[in-house]
Amino acid sequence: MRRKAELVRRTIVIGTSVAAIVAVVIVAATFAGSSKKSTPGVTLTLYSGQHPETVAALAAAFTKQTGINVSVRSADEGVLAAQIIQEGSHSPADIFMTENSPPLEALQQRGLLAQVDASTLARTSAAYSSPQRDWEGVSARVSTMVYNTADLKPSQLPRSVLELANPKWNGKLALAPGETDFQPIVTAVAAKYGQARAVAWLKGIRANASNHLYPDNEALVAQVNSGQVALGVINHYYWFRLRDEIGASNIHSAEKLFAPRDPGYVIDVAGAGLLASSSHKPDAQKFLAFLVSRAGQEIIAHDESYEYPLGSGVVTAKPLLPFSSLKPDPITVAQLGDGALAISLLREASLL
Amino acid sequence: MSLTPSSALSPARGSVFATALRRRFPAPGLLLVGAVVAALVLLPLVFLILEAFQVGWGTLRPLLFRHLTETLLWNTIRLASVVTLVCAVLGVAVAWCVERTDLPCRRFWATLLVLPLAIPDFVIGYGWISVAPTVQGYWGSVLVMSLGSYPLVYLPVAAALRSADRSLEDVARGLGLGRARTFVRVTLHQIRPALLGGSMLVALILLAEFGTFEILRFQTFTTQIYTEFQIGYSATAGCALSLVLVLLGLLVLGGEAAGRGRAGAARRAAASRPAPRMKLGLATIPVALGLAALLGLAIGVPLYALGYWFLQGTSSTLPPISILRAAVDTALYSGLAAGLATIAALPIAIVVERHRSKLGLLIERSTYLVQSLPGIVVALSLVYFSVKYLPRFYLSSPELVFAYAIMFFPLALVAVRAGVAQAPPGLEEVARSLGHGQLSVLARVTLPILAPALMAGFSLVFMFASTELTATLILHPTGVETLATGFWQFTNNFAYGAAAPYALALLLVAMIPGLLLGRWFERIAGGAV
Numbered sequence: 001m002r003r004k005a006e007l008v009r010r011t012i013v014i015g016t017s018v019a020a021i022v023a024v025v026i027v028a029a030t031f032a033g034s035s036k037k038s039t040p041g042v043t044l045t046l047y048s049g050q051h052p053e054t055v056a057a058l059a060a061a062f063t064k065q066t067g068i069n070v071s072v073r074s075a076d077e078g079v080l081a082a083q084i085i086q087e088g089s090h091s092p093a094d095i096f097m098t099e100n101s102p103p104l105e106a107l108q109q110r111g112l113l114a115q116v117d118a119s120t121l122a123r124t125s126a127a128y129s130s131p132q133r134d135w136e137g138v139s140a141r142v143s144t145m146v147y148n149t150a151d152l153k154p155s156q157l158p159r160s161v162l163e164l165a166n167p168k169w170n171g172k173l174a175l176a177p178g179e180t181d182f183q184p185i186v187t188a189v190a191a192k193y194g195q196a197r198a199v200a201w202l203k204g205i206r207a208n209a210s211n212h213l214y215p216d217n218e219a220l221v222a223q224v225n226s227g228q229v230a231l232g233v234i235n236h237y238y239w240f241r242l243r244d245e246i247g248a249s250n251i252h253s254a255e256k257l258f259a260p261r262d263p264g265y266v267i268d269v270a271g272a273g274l275l276a277s278s279s280h281k282p283d284a285q286k287f288l289a290f291l292v293s294r295a296g297q298e299i300i301a302h303d304e305s306y307e308y309p310l311g312s313g314v315v316t317a318k319p320l321l322p323f324s325s326l327k328p329d330p331i332t333v334a335q336l337g338d339g340a341l342a343i344s345l346l347r348e349a350s351l352l
Numbered sequence: 353m354s355l356t357p358s359s360a361l362s363p364a365r366g367s368v369f370a371t372a373l374r375r376r377f378p379a380p381g382l383l384l385v386g387a388v389v390a391a392l393v394l395l396p397l398v399f400l401i402l403e404a405f406q407v408g409w410g411t412l413r414p415l416l417f418r419h420l421t422e423t424l425l426w427n428t429i430r431l432a433s434v435v436t437l438v439c440a441v442l443g444v445a446v447a448w449c450v451e452r453t454d455l456p457c458r459r460f461w462a463t464l465l466v467l468p469l470a471i472p473d474f475v476i477g478y479g480w481i482s483v484a485p486t487v488q489g490y491w492g493s494v495l496v497m498s499l500g501s502y503p504l505v506y507l508p509v510a511a512a513l514r515s516a517d518r519s520l521e522d523v524a525r526g527l528g529l530g531r532a533r534t535f536v537r538v539t540l541h542q543i544r545p546a547l548l549g550g551s552m553l554v555a556l557i558l559l560a561e562f563g564t565f566e567i568l569r570f571q572t573f574t575t576q577i578y579t580e581f582q583i584g585y586s587a588t589a590g591c592a593l594s595l596v597l598v599l600l601g602l603l604v605l606g607g608e609a610a611g612r613g614r615a616g617a618a619r620r621a622a623a624s625r626p627a628p629r630m631k632l633g634l635a636t637i638p639v640a641l642g643l644a645a646l647l648g649l650a651i652g653v654p655l656y657a658l659g660y661w662f663l664q665g666t667s668s669t670l671p672p673i674s675i676l677r678a679a680v681d682t683a684l685y686s687g688l689a690a691g692l693a694t695i696a697a698l699p700i701a702i703v704v705e706r707h708r709s710k711l712g713l714l715i716e717r718s719t720y721l722v723q724s725l726p727g728i729v730v731a732l733s734l735v736y737f738s739v740k741y742l743p744r745f746y747l748s749s750p751e752l753v754f755a756y757a758i759m760f761f762p763l764a765l766v767a768v769r770a771g772v773a774q775a776p777p778g779l780e781e782v783a784r785s786l787g788h789g790q791l792s793v794l795a796r797v798t799l800p801i802l803a804p805a806l807m808a809g810f811s812l813v814f815m816f817a818s819t820e821l822t823a824t825l826i827l828h829p830t831g832v833e834t835l836a837t838g839f840w841q842f843t844n845n846f847a848y849g850a851a852a853p854y855a856l857a858l859l860l861v862a863m864i865p866g867l868l869l870g871r872w873f874e875r876i877a878g879g880a881v
Binding site: 045052072073074075076079081082083085092103106213214215218228245339347352 | 419420485569579581583584585586587728736739746825826831841848
């Protein structure tokens, strides 16, 4: 039938024009993507969960020193780890930098990391690097209480993180249970007092914090500072960063460490690892070496991220307690693992 | 219409017969193109199902049936229903004031009232929380999402009010019905499809919204799905929760279908005539003040906060060049995605409007589901498929464009479908009978008729794509930054001052289609031909 033939023809015309336009769009998009100028030589791809400003400074200094370009993908470390696991052996990443050790351990356990050069590992703390030598410790932070200075005096603060489950903190405690920074504390409590007690403790703090559960530590510290809630547990540098942003005159909060060796007093390690699937391993090793070199560590020591440098004997230039004077819980990065235990305990206590 | 033997004998009967035939049997080619488009749009859903099958029910069960799911369900449902309701009431009220009263400076209001759509909801949230830190949690989220989303109801309802057949209202008034009863029994019925369609979009968008609730500290399925990826490093828990979100999306679609019932699109006035507008008289001042207050809350507050941070922020140390580049890249990606989505919406819109088959309708409806999926799920599904089948496509600009195009495909489809519905097919046939070829008809009749709808679809997708966050964080080509990801990185690190310029640039980029959107919508319904 001519009718039918005409319908078919019409469809083909529409179909091909749609296809043509789509093709043009995609080609145009490809050109748009490739139009950015690329300097000759190798470009390392760095997936980073670290502070973008810090990483930008480190990458720029590295490129200046070696001539090797670094292309940075910044995102949340957990999301990047999920992405790398999804990418598998096709991952475009050469290096993965994180704020905490569990995402690196997660990749290590799945065999996605390659060994770091021994000479590089020798420049940084062995206690804060991968026991399997698959990633290096770059910088560190310490967990601490933050409290509103109008609501509480230092003498009223608990000495142990366990006391936070006490009903007297009901309605006064803030918690960011989904934060990767909170899991090490959970793991440390479980390591010291057993899983059953850890879950009971989590249920207690959940009841105390039920009206003050926040998605992240940035929100938590801001809420404590503004007086919405009296105290919470964070990593030390959140408070310093808040102070830098809103100005010291707007600060109505302070930090205090838990008692020495308390499981609420843990060191969180920010590290870097080399992807097993990387096709630029020698250059990526150079970058890892740079991170823990004196030049790299000095950048961290002076950076606005307020982290403790871990390598080459460099100490922080910021007004923090000296790293050597800290008396944290003795939990190791191996015990912290990929955080799966902490997550299952948090789920059991209905915090996740 | 081409001359078939029967129509040569009896043109009138032949054309009736041919039309009937076309309605019964949609053009198979067009249907196929539509099905392919829908299949591409639904790739994320395929990923979710594959993932679910792979891990099995034994793993999914404890992840689904936990205390947290209850909380999320309660939070998500109470938020989506209340915001949708507020948007519906606000959208209709505002549309009525603009379209049916003698409000002065109508053009001015009509343009400005669309603008909240051009301000990303998370920027409205950031504005509010900086000005009033208590605006957070449930009520804060209701406030911010309502302010940012009501234009999605306002736009189609205003268009429907403009083109609805006024004679029915005249008859009702003539029969002694009061103004309020006429509105409820006649006008509301006429605008029902537009109202339901707009409300459905609001509800679906709420299901997938991430940034606003993260800023306002309200936990929904979408924020929790992100958290699951953040802490668990594997897709399983996030995918399990996403399946619940898909079910909620199906509920919304079902609700819309049930509400629409068998009623077809409202009849358009045979000949548009200048409708008599209700005289506001002394009420002009409160109405104008009310609209101004709405704009103040939706636009004024975020602009004020941005200005404040821009001037106050101590961390605005970024080189301006990076913002300019991010702005250009954002506009480019969003523009290409908007073009792609709009063009891809055309075959489905034609199938569903011109051929009205059950299959066509099913294809059309199914694509709306993607609107309820969090960006991170869409992104991870593309990671999954592209790493497996098209590694060269992975983390390329076209992939990001493709991701935006499928995420916001429903927005393009809504607009394009409205345009196709309003375009009388007879015109094309007249042109053909006058000896114009296919391409000539396409260029000289079809496209000019559809242009406003295509532009409206383009603008809608552009605005949403330019503010997209979570999919961009995963899929952006390495080294490329968009304005939304720049803003996000800095707000996440407290650097509100450094974030402000990104948000301002974002506003400028989205403002252009935002200003035009109202005009295009007006021309779809006005039947500008």
